[in-house]
Amino acid sequence: MKATRKPVPARTAPSRELAKLRARLAAADETIRAIRNGEVDTVLGVGKKGPQVFTLAGAEHAYRVLIESMNEGALTLTADKTILYANHSFACMVRCPLEQVTGSSFRRFLSFANRASLKSRMKQAADTGSKLQVHLIAKDGSRLPVQISIQKMAKVGSAHVTISMVVTDMTESRRNEAQLRALAQRVVQVQEAERGRVALELHDNVTQSLCAALFISQALAAGLSARDGPVKKEAEELRRVIGQTAGEVERISRNLRPSVLDQLGLAAALRATGEEFTERTGVPLTLVCLPLTARLTPDTKLALYRIFQDALRNVEMHARARHVTVSLKPQDGFVEMVISDDGLGFDASRHTDRTKGPVGLGLLGMLERAAYVGGTLVIKSERGTSTEITVSVPL
Numbered sequence: 001m002k003a004t005r006k007p008v009p010a011r012t013a014p015s016r017e018l019a020k021l022r023a024r025l026a027a028a029d030e031t032i033r034a035i036r037n038g039e040v041d042t043v044l045g046v047g048k049k050g051p052q053v054f055t056l057a058g059a060e061h062a063y064r065v066l067i068e069s070m071n072e073g074a075l076t077l078t079a080d081k082t083i084l085y086a087n088h089s090f091a092c093m094v095r096c097p098l099e100q101v102t103g104s105s106f107r108r109f110l111s112f113a114n115r116a117s118l119k120s121r122m123k124q125a126a127d128t129g130s131k132l133q134v135h136l137i138a139k140d141g142s143r144l145p146v147q148i149s150i151q152k153m154a155k156v157g158s159a160h161v162t163i164s165m166v167v168t169d170m171t172e173s174r175r176n177e178a179q180l181r182a183l184a185q186r187v188v189q190v191q192e193a194e195r196g197r198v199a200l201e202l203h204d205n206v207t208q209s210l211c212a213a214l215f216i217s218q219a220l221a222a223g224l225s226a227r228d229g230p231v232k233k234e235a236e237e238l239r240r241v242i243g244q245t246a247g248e249v250e251r252i253s254r255n256l257r258p259s260v261l262d263q264l265g266l267a268a269a270l271r272a273t274g275e276e277f278t279e280r281t282g283v284p285l286t287l288v289c290l291p292l293t294a295r296l297t298p299d300t301k302l303a304l305y306r307i308f309q310d311a312l313r314n315v316e317m318h319a320r321a322r323h324v325t326v327s328l329k330p331q332d333g334f335v336e337m338v339i340s341d342d343g344l345g346f347d348a349s350r351h352t353d354r355t356k357g358p359v360g361l362g363l364l365g366m367l368e369r370a371a372y373v374g375g376t377l378v379i380k381s382e383r384g385t386s387t388e389i390t391v392s393v394p395l
């Protein structure tokens with residue numbers, strides 16, 4: 001009997017082909033995974049045209065990781081504001097799944113008013129490098145205050161422009177600003193109360209005592225005759241000095257708590273202080289007060305008066321002005337006070353912008369006082385030219 005061995009089935013050509021294809025597929029899968037993870041930045045391919053090198057922008061991966069891990073929102077938009085790319089943080093800000101953010105219009109996440117002005121404001125921000133302040137409207141309707149930095153990017157040799165944005169959540173910063181403002185206002189209130197207390201003390205005690213001393217010195221000088229020679233002269237000098245001191249204390253007390261403000265109103269207080277300023281400094285001051293269409297609240301009167309005082313103090317200390325002009329008039333539902341001098345001028349932004357270094361407490365105090373009564377204060381000044389301070393407070 002002839003034993004026959006069963007032939008081992010030789011690998012057929014199709015199954016060899018299948019195994020090869022499976023291996024290539026696995027290799028391709030592995031390559032794609034490595035590219036996704038940023039483990040690869042160059043791919044060598046062999047095709048009909050021979051070997052080819054494909055360079056992946058390897059550095060981009062590091063940026064992508066950075067952008068995905070940062071707290072700020074990052075976006076890339078087309079010129080018509082369609083979102084090409086958004087990071088995870090932006091999706092969280094607008095409380096919308098990332099896949100619904102990508103491909104939708106950026107306008108969708110803005111309020112109606114912001115949508116209307118978006119184009120012009122974005123252009124201005126991109127051209128000047130300034131930042132855009134808007135509220136994002138999240139998918140659930142909640143509002144988020146944000147600051148947006150914008151950068152236009154044009155591809156070399158292409159007419160297409162894309163816009164990149166970094167969106168910063170300003171909730172915390174707004175809260176801090178509000179707290180700071182409340183604190184500044186509290187300081188103003190406490191300062192006023194303290195000034196009032198000191199003024200009263202000065203008036204009730206020091207001025208009274210000085211007046212008594214003045215009468216005594218007057219009687220003393222009157223009681224002495226010319227024969228007393230230098231003693232009479234000294235008594236007269238004593239009376240003069242006491243009189244001058246009483247006047248000075250009264251002036252300080254009046255400035256601390258201007259009762260004329262309550263009794264005779266703002267215009268009279270400005271006039272009295274202006275006259276005193278000219279008397280002391282020799283700088284003429286022209287004051288024009290037009291009748292106001294509504295009564296000012298005590299807070300507004302006091303704010304305008306304190307700003308006027310501080311502005312005059314600055315003119316006296318820094319301006320070397322030859323003339324000061326002050327006007328107080330109604331203007332479109334506001335009361336407007338303008339204080340201008342023809343002195344040395346200065347760089348106002350340097351003294352009022354905290355980011356540019358130490359700020360002037362006097363100027364900041366003036367800005368705060370205007371803000372406290374819902375108004376605005378604008379300082380227009382340049383070195384070597386005049387200075388003009390305009391305060392507007394709603395009537």
Ligand SMILES: Nc1ncnc2c1ncn2[C@@H]1O[C@H](COP(=O)(O)OP(=O)(O)O)[C@@H](O)[C@H]1O
Nearest residue numbers: 314315318319343345346351360361362363387
């Ligand atoms: N009217 C003015 N003319 C010229 N310079 C001024 C005037 N007002 C303010 N300045 C300048 O602004 C600076 C800041 O003013 P301010 O905040 O009042 O602080 P301070 O008077 O204590 O120096 C002053 O030091 C001065 O250099």
Ligand SMILES: [Mg+2]
Nearest residue numbers: 313314362363
């Ligand atoms: Mg000052």
